Amino acid sequence: MLKLYSFGPGANSLKPMLTLHEKSLEHEQVLLNPAKFEHHSDWFKAINPRGQVPALDDGGRIVTESTVICEYLEDEHPTEVKLRPADSYDRAMMRIWTKWVDEYFCWCVSTIGWSRMVSKMVENLTDEEFEEKVRAIPIPEQQLKWRRAREGFPQDLLDEEMRKIAVSVRRLDDHLRDNEWLAGGMYSLADICNFAIANGMQHGFAELVNREDTPGLLRWIEQINERPAAKTMFASVPSEFGRQ
Amino acid sequence: MLKLYSFGPGANSLKPMLTLHEKSLEHEQVLLNPAKFEHHSDWFKAINPRGQVPALDDGGRIVTESTVICEYLEDEHPTEVKLRPADSYDRAMMRIWTKWVDEYFCWCVSTIGWSRMVSKMVENLTDEEFEEKVRAIPIPEQQLKWRRAREGFPQDLLDEEMRKIAVSVRRLDDHLRDNEWLAGGMYSLADICNFAIANGMQHGFAELVNREDTPGLLRWIEQINERPAAKTMFASVPSEFGRQ
Numbered sequence: 001m002l003k004l005y006s007f008g009p010g011a012n013s014l015k016p017m018l019t020l021h022e023k024s025l026e027h028e029q030v031l032l033n034p035a036k037f038e039h040h041s042d043w044f045k046a047i048n049p050r051g052q053v054p055a056l057d058d059g060g061r062i063v064t065e066s067t068v069i070c071e072y073l074e075d076e077h078p079t080e081v082k083l084r085p086a087d088s089y090d091r092a093m094m095r096i097w098t099k100w101v102d103e104y105f106c107w108c109v110s111t112i113g114w115s116r117m118v119s120k121m122v123e124n125l126t127d128e129e130f131e132e133k134v135r136a137i138p139i140p141e142q143q144l145k146w147r148r149a150r151e152g153f154p155q156d157l158l159d160e161e162m163r164k165i166a167v168s169v170r171r172l173d174d175h176l177r178d179n180e181w182l183a184g185g186m187y188s189l190a191d192i193c194n195f196a197i198a199n200g201m202q203h204g205f206a207e208l209v210n211r212e213d214t215p216g217l218l219r220w221i222e223q224i225n226e227r228p229a230a231k232t233m234f235a236s237v238p239s240e241f242g243r244q
Numbered sequence: 245m246l247k248l249y250s251f252g253p254g255a256n257s258l259k260p261m262l263t264l265h266e267k268s269l270e271h272e273q274v275l276l277n278p279a280k281f282e283h284h285s286d287w288f289k290a291i292n293p294r295g296q297v298p299a300l301d302d303g304g305r306i307v308t309e310s311t312v313i314c315e316y317l318e319d320e321h322p323t324e325v326k327l328r329p330a331d332s333y334d335r336a337m338m339r340i341w342t343k344w345v346d347e348y349f350c351w352c353v354s355t356i357g358w359s360r361m362v363s364k365m366v367e368n369l370t371d372e373e374f375e376e377k378v379r380a381i382p383i384p385e386q387q388l389k390w391r392r393a394r395e396g397f398p399q400d401l402l403d404e405e406m407r408k409i410a411v412s413v414r415r416l417d418d419h420l421r422d423n424e425w426l427a428g429g430m431y432s433l434a435d436i437c438n439f440a441i442a443n444g445m446q447h448g449f450a451e452l453v454n455r456e457d458t459p460g461l462l463r464w465i466e467q468i469n470e471r472p473a474a475k476t477m478f479a480s481v482p483s484e485f486g487r488q
Contacts (some may be wrong), residue, residue, distance in 0.1 A: 061333045068339045076332035088320035095312045103347055140411075167384075205300045 001078075002027035005047065006054040007034055008239040011110065012066040013054045015197035017237065019070045019189070021229040023079045029237060037119045040136040046129050051138045064198075067098050070189050083189050090184030097190035098184045108164035113204075115158060118149040125150075169208050169217060172198065176216030180223075187227075195224045246271035246321075248289065250298040251278055252483040255354065257298045261481065263314045263433070265473040267323045268311045274479060279365045284380040294477035308425045310440075311342050327433050334428030340366040341426045341434035350441050354407035357448075359402060362393040367393075413452050413461060416442065420460030424467075431471075439468045 004020060004027055006013035013198060020027050029224060032038040032045055032053055040051045048055040048064050053178050054061045056072070063243055074084050090106050137143045148154075169232035171196065199207040199221055224230055248264065248271055250257035262273050276297055284295045292299040293307050300307045300316070307316050318328050329335050351478040366374055375393060381387045392398075416438065419426060426434035426446055443465055445453040455462055 016473055023448060058333070063333065063336045065343060068336050068396050070330055072336040073333055088316055089302070089307065092307045092312050092316040092343050095315060099309060099312060099346070102343070121324060 001059075003030060003057040004028070004054060005030045005032060005044065005057070007039075008238065009230060009233055010200065011113075011196060011235045012106070014199070015066040015189075015193050016054050016056060016069040018074065018196070018233055019073050019083060020191070020231040020232060022074060022083060022227075023077065023081050024229075025073065025077055025079070030163075031237070034118075036132050037136065040133070040138075045138065049134075049138060051142075067102055067189075067193055070098075070192065071100050074189070085184030085186060085188060087184065094183040094188045095188040098193045101193050101197055104164065104175065105168040105194065106125065107181070108161040109201070111153065111161045112158065112165065114149050115153045116147060116204075118146075119152075122146065122150045128157050135162070164210060165205065169201070169214055172220075173214040173217040176220045178216070187224075191220070191224060195221065199225070232234075245303075247274060248272070248287065248302040249274045249276060249301070251276060251283075253477055253481045254444065254483065255357075255440060256457045258351070259310040259433075259437050260298050260300060260313040260317065262285065262436050262440070262477055263317050263327060265470075266327060266436070267317065267321065267325050269317065269321055269323070275481070277464060278362075281377050282378065284377070284382075289382065293382060294384070295380075311346055311433070311437055313344075318433070327431070327436065329428030329430055329432060333351075333430060334430075336425040338432050338434040342437045345437045345441055348360070348383070348408065349412040349438065352405040352412065353445070354440050355397065356402065358389060358393050358407065359397045360448075362390075363396075366390065367392045398453040409449065410452060413449075413458055415463040416464075417458040420464045421482060422460070425464075431468075435464070435468060439465065443469070 001019070002025060003015055005028070008031065009017055018174070036056065038044060038054050045051050047057070047062055050064065052064065054064075054066050054071045054191060058072075058076065064068050072084070074082075084186060085094060122133070124131070133144050134146055137146060172182075179185075181187050182194060183191075198209070198217065202218055202221060208214070209217060209221075225234075246269060248260055250261060250273070252275065253261055261273070280287060282296050289295050290360050291301070291306055294308065294361060296308065298308075298310050298313060300313045302316075302320065303411065312328070318326075331337060363478055366377070369377070370459070378387050381390060391396075397414060423429075425431050426438060428434075442453070442461065446462055451460070454464075471472075
């Protein structure tokens with residue numbers, strides 16, 4: 001039985017979650033609570049030593065990194081539903097989009113998300129409690145991110161990330177005004193992986209993502225939300241922001 | 245006929261170059277000279293609007309991004325020589341390594357390389373000449389990198405990049421002490437993509453990469469250099485550092 005360890009249906013966790021639902025692959029969903037730092041706990045670091053979700057357990061073999069998990073599901077569990085184009089060139093275009101979201105788009109959105117939301121998760125901790133949490137984080141860059149979430153991100157960093165978000169939104173909309181999907185004329189991992197980051201920006205970044213400025217991007221976000229797999233996923237998995 | 249646009253056999257250019265040679269795929273090699281900013285020239289930006297090498301032209305279809313090109317060559321031009329493991333899990337492990345080199349390892353090495361070498365390429369330009377070069381660069385982050393190469397990178401950034409290089413070297417050596425190759429018990433794109441960045445560090449970063457501290461990493465670098473495809477490649481393609 002496939003078992004997916006993740007946060008709620010947003011950001012990197014959403015990628016394999018939606019892929020599993022689109023492919024109708026039976027799986028167990030193990031939700032970790034980021035506010036409780038469960039991904040840095042010893043039991044989870046025994047599964048992924050880097051202390052990061054999502055992680056997939058497929059009969060005892062652990063696959064990490066959200067985009068890699070999605071390609072793995074296509075390789076190992078082929079279904080009627082294909083989420084990668086058959087043509088090599090189209091598949092390359094798909095990979096340029098999944099690579100771009102991992103290297104560029106996800107980071108700028110993530111930093112702003114952290115400055116808005118993760119800061120709240122750690123503001124009530126004492127210095128001692130906070131340091132104990134930080135010590136449990138295996139990746140130095142992640143330790144730095146938690147410290148900044150508590151102390152405040154430098155304003156010039158936040159400004160630069162907002163610039164990158166504007167560039168990203170423009171890139172997506174430019175493409176999606178003229179194309180139904182991102183690559184190969186079909187719904188693919190390129191769409192799933194970018195949707196994972198873009199979904200919700202019509203609310204959280206409404207000054208950038210709206211009907212007037214980004215009609216293509218908004219149409220595409222709504223279209224994916226209307227897919228049966230997305231509806232089932234959102235109905236079955238609670239978002240962390242509704243939880244204690 | 246396949247046509248590869250690239251710099252000499254190092255860094256990201258080396259990845260598809262070595263892949264083509266390992267697979268014995270006939271191809272035309274078009275070398276661009278970074279010191280002449282050829283990758284920012286109009287004729288090349290008509291091929292890749294981002295002004296970056298490598299780029300592959302396969303019968304008029306252009307594929308960019310070095311790691312994506314390597315996977316494309318495996319998808320579109322299957323040969324007796326296989327550079328991806330057949331097993332899905334092993335292939336996922338390969339992709340974790342190729343993703344890591346693109347998101348972490350290549351950047352820290354690149355910054356130090358730029359501070360050492362690219363600086364020399366721009367120091368003799370007048371301010372006017374330099375600004376004209378910068379205006380031709382389509383990516384803002386690349387413009388910043390050229391400016392820093394000219395003005396000097398901030399020391400705290402260089403220190404942080406050196407820390408990351410030490411982390412990277414440790415990660416590779418830890419794995420390669422006990423394993424002949426990075427993924428799936430076979431020579432794969434994981435090795436090619438990491439070798440592209442690691443090769444030469446035994447000279448340029450000899451304080452980190454040497455027989456005593458990183459015997460596994462050094463053995464692996466030497467082993468890949470001894471492969472017939474690598475020898476043919478290095479013999480046939482000049483390095484930019486030997487050119488005018």
